[in-house]
Amino acid sequence: MSKAYAKNWGSENRAGAVAPARLRPVGAGGGTIDRLRRRFADLPPPVVIYNKSHSGSRLLAQMLADQGVFIGGKLNESNDAMAILPLIERLVEDYYPNYQTLWDQEWPTDLEALFVTALMEHLTGYDGRSPWGWKLCETTYIIPIIAAVFPQARFIHLLRDGQDVAFSDHVPPQARFWRKVYFNNGDIQGWRGLSLTNRAYVRRPHIYNALHWMNAVEVGRSYGAMLHGRCLEVRYEDLCQDFIPVSRRILGFLSLAPVEAALTARSATVRRGAIGKHHQRRRQRREVLRLIEPTLLSLGYLEAPSRPSPLWQVRERWYSILRQAGKMWGRMRRP
Template identity: 25%
Template sequence: MFIHSQPVAQPPVIIIGMHRSGTSMISRLLEQVGLFMGWQKDNNHEARLFGFLNHWLLQQAGAAWDHPEPIADLLNNEEVRRLVLFYMQGLMTTRHAISYTGWRMFLRYHDVHKLPFPWGWKDPRNTYTLPLWLDIFPQAKIIHVMRHGVDVAHSLRTRYEKQLARGQAHQEKATYYWLHSKRREGFVNTLRCVSLDEGVALWQSYLQEAQIHVAHLGERAIELHYEDFLQRPQEHMEALMQFVGLPIRAAAVEQAVGVVNDARAFAYRRDPNLSAFALTVQDRLSPFGYGADGFD
């Protein structure tokens, strides 16, 4: 412990897991049945306050979501870690917390530590920054969402291709750089995951890191396969609600999971090329319960 953690009225729920693994779906469904996930969120259903902090934390170590390993340098540096934690606390206990709580809630409770109801946030980068969050919220509950590595790698590559196409379209517009002279971000958000092989390698890294946390936290962590959830959504939804401390109301659960599409489970099997690729990496899939044809 690097700081004196403040008393927390209700420990948060922190959702971790590899990118493109279904964390957004789980976050949206839990929010629909009563888990507060923040006022201002981005397109990935990530609370902007915690998203900013996770991005900033990785930057301090020269890391990024697709090259997260250098975060260990920050975690192992006691002096810098202590400074970072005080900064994180400062953002969550001052006006900066408004982006998460909203004005009305902030005026009533002043900071996130005093929220008296189930609350949390989702961000795949939590997988690597979790030790810092546990310094601040030592009683937090953790949900780890897993998905087949080939589907994850394919989704990452597909997103890259879409981002690249948008960048190429901008290049064809002569007026674009008159209006947008400086780019804060690149044309694509990863170069590593252009290849399926590297996508699977990153997936392995995230799952290994997440499972270390899950093993250490015991009953305060729960692990969920995305494909299992799609096939039995009501059963798993009720288990998650019980875990995070939400009252189970059958009608609300049924309405929430009504949008779940089980056809998205093991989507790679409908593509011969992806199925062939899965055979080449099945030894990397099996430690996490997956195989070339689905579950191991």
């Protein structure tokens, strides 16, 4: 990181990394969001990738890194921005889905400090000039805050067929954070007779994964629509099958000129074998469809609604006859 940049944001250590700066008063008025916006105003606007976990965002992050986008100084093997995670956990656990108390007023001091610390740790090794951003699935749930602090930020919402995602295991909704991620409510104790424990998840992971996918996609699309031209929706399937053209479209959205050699090299590593893997799980796939079919239809992942089976039609007809008979019997017994 440049010395001029470090002077504004923190102090350089011997390795050249930047330590988080202490919070300094920036002037009265505007609340914490306005203060954070001014604090980070010298940075280029970030690129933020969000999605449901196991939607293929590692490939997207790798492509952007190949193109010179700094995606973080503290990453895990999936290129997730781990420095940002504590901030997301705090905002989701304490505020999501209602951020009203954070608008135009002061935040708790430790929350403001956490925001700055998370960003500064993420920016370790950054030169202060290059395009930058991050990839972390659960950023989905704090987009209103990120969009307010970085009003010129660009967002990429990566979608993947929920039928495939249902068979990619992740995390059960046992902790409060994950219950909010699944159901937008941290106090929920069960859902349609399902326990929210790890043991229950292990028995029927595809059901929980499908619920997780549905909420993440619907929340992500709702927030993305509010961003208007600042958000680009990309399908994982398109990225895999037409990697170079789709990557060029993404880079154009970010106003970045593609480095063609890097795109060609990365294209050779793309794997397409996981697309459509749900076809191998016919029975569980039917259970998944009962939960998420409307969302799949709205995204175009299904060409037409499923048709009820003959047995289901007979059963519904029989129930209808019984209901009508019950109503007639009730009328006959009235004085």
